[in-house]
Amino acid sequence: MDSADELGRRDRKKLETRTALERAALTLVAERGLAGVTVEDIAEAVDVSSRTFFNYFPSKEDALIGPGPASAAELCERLEELPADVPVLEALRLMSRVEAEHVQQQREQWLLRLKVFEQNPSLLPRLVTSGTETERAITAAVARRAGIELGTSGYPELATAAAMAAFRVAMIRWSAAGGRPELADLVDEAFAQLAAGLPNP
Amino acid sequence: MDSADELGRRDRKKLETRTALERAALTLVAERGLAGVTVEDIAEAVDVSSRTFFNYFPSKEDALIGPGPASAAELCERLEELPADVPVLEALRLMSRVEAEHVQQQREQWLLRLKVFEQNPSLLPRLVTSGTETERAITAAVARRAGIELGTSGYPELATAAAMAAFRVAMIRWSAAGGRPELADLVDEAFAQLAAGLPNP
DNA sequence: GTAAAACTTTCAGGATCTGCAATATTTCAG
DNA sequence: CTGAAATATTGCAGATCCTGAAAGTTTTAC
Structure with missing residues (x-):
């Protein structure tokens, strides 16, 4: 299947940040537990604002699912x-x-x-x-x-x-x-x- | 089955507030939708503080479940x-x-x-x-x-x-x-x- | 190259939920 | 009945969650 091709630069970047946020959320929560990680932690790890996190996921949990x-x-x-x-x-x-x-x-x-x-x-x-x-x-x-x-x-x-x-x-x-x-x-x-x-x- | 008997006044009251909170949560959310009801609304309807609500349920949703x-x-x-x-x-x-x-x-x-x-x-x-x-x-x-x-x-x-x-x-x-x-x-x-x-x- | 479209950010603000300490109520023993 | 012990409620401070709106930035498309 095609997975990463056929996307403009914009959509490629969007996909990148999305997966980066997912990955960061997973690793951080694996280390510190759900309650030990804030949305701001996750956003900082990817170097975006926490508002941007919420542009991608409606809640912290949704980034893990x-x-x-x-x-x-x-x-x-x-x-x-x-x-x-x-x-x-x-x-x-x-x-x-x-x-x-x-x-x-x-x-x-x-x-x-x-x-x-x-x-x-x-x-x-x-x-x-x-x-x-x-x-x-x-x-x-x-x-x-x-x-x-x-x-x-x-x-x-x-x-x-x-x-x-x-x-x-x-x-x-x-x-x-x-x-x-x-x-x-x-x-x-x-x-x-x-x-x-x-x-x- | 025994359901409401064999309880001191204290536990009876606790059970009362719990069921009152559940009932209020259900009716209010049925009227206004989940997002249209705040915990404070529910608590006020039962005439307790919103802090007390959280002594009974860990979240708004849990009062409905x-x-x-x-x-x-x-x-x-x-x-x-x-x-x-x-x-x-x-x-x-x-x-x-x-x-x-x-x-x-x-x-x-x-x-x-x-x-x-x-x-x-x-x-x-x-x-x-x-x-x-x-x-x-x-x-x-x-x-x-x-x-x-x-x-x-x-x-x-x-x-x-x-x-x-x-x-x-x-x-x-x-x-x-x-x-x-x-x-x-x-x-x-x-x-x-x-x-x-x-x-x- | 420029204008439109889309994405990010900042900011303000309401809502959720948790400790903690103070207060009020219930229970129970004497 | 009365006074302590146990337990519930409350107010408060505060961190976090999440959303809308407006401003700023990047990408796209013509």
Whole structure:
């Protein structure tokens, strides 16, 4: 994929400051804890004003959380482009594997991020969580794929939420194991348990 | 159950102010939106200082979220007291039904709360969410029941997260339907889909 | 080269949230 | 009933969070 090319100088600089702010936020909070770092600290580390920080992120926490909605559209595309005869849960698994590869590509950053989440539990509710724009988008795509009106059966909402839970558990296990196993394998494991109806192991 | 008895005057008053603060927060935010209500507004409505508000809740949002960890212990008891041969997912379903009854018993308050959540999506990530003390406790109970070391297989984490997702979806459907259906039925539906492995409908 | 568009900064200010010390209330023992 | 001990409430100072508006700076595009 194209990632850093095809951008004017302006957008390149914007992307740079954004990632610099994210990186600074992560490393500082990893060192001193969420409460031990102020927005001004983060901004100074990147040599911008704290007002500029808030031009990029609506809150200190948001600088730690990562892409989120940015990739929502891309995720949905993955769902859409799968053949219609692929079952919903299988489609969600494949989508999650793609996302897992993205995570693996930024291995160190994600491991650091997950460590920060573990050390600051108040962040956990926002890990791969419900109620986001991302979830809404995926739910809509699932509904389309299953041929269901949104808000009638609850199936798209549940399938999506369960898939996100599977992905979240895989991420946490991955982090707990020091990033040693393949994240994609852990994702597969979780989806296999889901598809089997979560029988007693 | 005993709920309001067996408390000294002091604790009774504390409980009163707490519930009064919750109620005021909910009604005010339902009227004016999250951003349109300050902590001082809420405190004044109950005739206490805003400092006192923060003695009860760590943040404005927390006054809206409801019991949460309060009932964690009780939920786990429900899990523990079920016979050991009840499968995990079935046990989680039964536990969720108990919780559903609690919600039904405070029907109006919960419908209002859910409306507030819908109207202020930034609250949604904290609805029945992961990363809480409650989830940790349930996960531990599930692990005990399944005879699994925590953090080895990921099964307890996933089963718990999926159950919470099922409950959350049921709540949202219940709210969207104006509280008309039986919440317990929606919970059963969601768990049935989970137990079946989320097949295409 | 210049004008428009977009980004950063400064500044003012309201709101959130936390210690701390003072005050008021409740409890409980005598 | 009364006086201490325990506990809750309050006011206050202060750090931090976050936002709008206006001014200044850089980038873009013609």
